[in-house]
Amino acid sequence: xxxxxxxxxxxxxxxxxxxxxxxxxxxxxxxxxxxxxxxxxxxxxxxxxxxxxxxxxxxxxxxxxxxxxxxxxxxxxxxxxxxxxxxxxxxxxxxxxxxxxxxxxxxxxxxxxxxxxxxxxxxxxxxxxxxxxxxxxxxxxxxxxxxxxxxxxxxxxxxxxxxxxxxxxxxxxxxxxxxxxxxxxxxxxxxxxxxxxxxxxxxxxxxxxxxxxxxxxxxxxxxxxxxxxxxxxxxxxxxxxxxxxxxxxxxxxxxxxxxxxxxxxxxxxxxxxxxxxxxxxxxxxxxxxxxxxxxxxxxxxxxxxxxxxxxxxxxxxxxxxxxxxxxxxxxxxxxxxxxxxxxxxxxxxxxxxxxxxxxxxxxxxxxxxxxxxxxxxxxxxxxxxxxxxxxxxxxx
Ligand SMILES: Cc1ncc(COP(=O)(O)O)c(C=O)c1O
Numbered sequence: 249x250x251x252x253x254x255x256x257x258x259x260x261x262x263x264x265x266x267x268x269x270x271x272x273x274x275x276x277x278x279x280x281x282x283x284x285x286x287x288x289x290x291x292x293x294x295x296x297x298x299x300x301x302x303x304x305x306x307x308x309x310x311x312x313x314x315x316x317x318x319x320x321x322x323x324x325x326x327x328x329x330x331x332x333x334x335x336x337x338x339x340x341x342x343x344x345x346x347x348x349x350x351x352x353x354x355x356x357x358x359x360x361x362x363x364x365x366x367x368x369x370x371x372x373x374x375x376x377x378x379x380x381x382x383x384x385x386x387x388x389x390x391x392x393x394x395x396x397x398x399x400x401x402x403x404x405x406x407x408x409x410x411x412x413x414x415x416x417x418x419x420x421x422x423x424x425x426x427x428x429x430x431x432x433x434x435x436x437x438x439x440x441x442x443x444x445x446x447x448x449x450x451x452x453x454x455x456x457x458x459x460x461x462x463x464x465x466x467x468x469x470x471x472x473x474x475x476x477x478x479x480x481x482x483x484x485x486x487x488x489x490x491x492x493x494x495x496x497x498x499x500x501x502x503x504x505x506x507x508x509x510x511x512x513x514x515x516x517x518x519x520x521x522x523x524x525x526x527x528x529x530x531x532x533x534x535x536x537x538x539x540x541x542x543x544x545x546x547x548x549x550x551x552x553x554x555x556x557x558x559x560x561x562x563x564x565x566x567x568x569x570x571x572x573x574x575x576x577x578x579x580x581x582x583x584x585x586x587x588x589x590x591x592x593x594x595x596x597x598x599x600x601x602x603x604x605x606x607x608x609x610x611x612x613x614x615x616x617x618x619x620x621x622x623x624x625x626x627x628x629x630x631x632x633x634x635x636x637x638x639x640x641x642x643x644x
Pocket of ligand 1: 319370372373374397441444445473475502503505511515516
């Protein structure tokens with residue numbers, strides 16, 4: 249063990265014991281808190297701005313032993329999707345409208361709505377982005393949690409929207425009461441990511457339904473990002489598509505990137521009221537942004553329920569393995585409902601990332617309310633072992 253790691257361990261223990269004695273100021277509250285509790289100061293900041301992160305990621309990629317930094321699914325795509333994709337390549341000279349129609353029908357049936365509720369997109373990112381553009385063309389404000397997944401928020405702010413931040417609660421759930429209070433006459437949209445990224449935590453679906461009944465109006469859309477919902481048991485009962493069926497102005501975004509393991513194939517969708525879809529169609533490329541191989545792959549993957557079950561179980565097993573490993577090493581991971589997990593670290597994000605990347609382990613780092621956190625994506629068992637071993641060398 250090097251002197252740096254010895255120092256780190258000492259520093260960690262020192263911080264932990266000081267925090268235990270209540271002697272440290274706010275930034276270390278997290279070390280003193282019960283597992284999963286949210287420290288109450290400042291705001292979220294990702295350690296490497298996205299471009300830098302991408303550079304680091306691509307530069308190091310050939311050398312990475314474990315890619316645990318983008319919440320990718322290590323098992324996908326499903327074998328049936330792979331075959332469908334290869335087959336679809338043969339007709340890549342033709343436009344893909346028929347395939348898009350077919351996937352749209354299939355999704356509509358799967359969600360229990362008519363086709364005029366379904367917007368297909370090259371990844372749910374596209375739904376987030378287009379909705380932000382559409383809602384904030386004339387300004388207004390966006391009510392969203394802090395910390396939250398930043399994609400939609402960034403586009404909204406680029407459109408000059410005001411982001412009215414509402415801190416997550418002490419258990420890292422959305423503060424729906426606080427969010428309802430933040431809504432005013434200029435609120436064009438409320439963004440809820442459930443389960444939330446980067447925290448991996450859940451907000452009760454009945455509470456979100458009650459919130460929607462109170463807040464969603466013609467003037468204020470409630471956007472619910474359900475990228476990770478499928479990792480939950482009985483997830484359909486927790487989806488806010490039920491609210492759209494009640495006629496509420498809600499947009500739900502879903503993706504094939506996570507449980508289906510098709511992140512690089514770029515396919516996702518939005519569910520919304522037909523009136524909203526009509527508005528989107530005024531600024532949209534429609535089917536022209538979609539790719540035949542991805543459409544055919546998505547259809548095959550939707551039918552491959554065995555693969556989906558394996559992927560959900562593999563992720564749950566990886567969570568249990570990671571939780572146990574991190575706890576054994578003395579960390580306090582935040583219990584996660586997703587394919588990633590965060591935990592506080594006793595080192596600044598940048599040197600931590602450098603040290604982990606140097607060992608071939610790709611993870612992410614966040615500064616959340618002034619404290620440093622690692623976010624690790626769930627991978628195969630051997631990848632999680634390599635991650636834990638590297639972490640022990642770097643931090644323990
Ligand atoms: C919460 C959340 N929403 C949306 C996305 C975008 O996913 P995609 O564009 O691949 O569908 C991600 C990706 O990590 C995410 O974490």
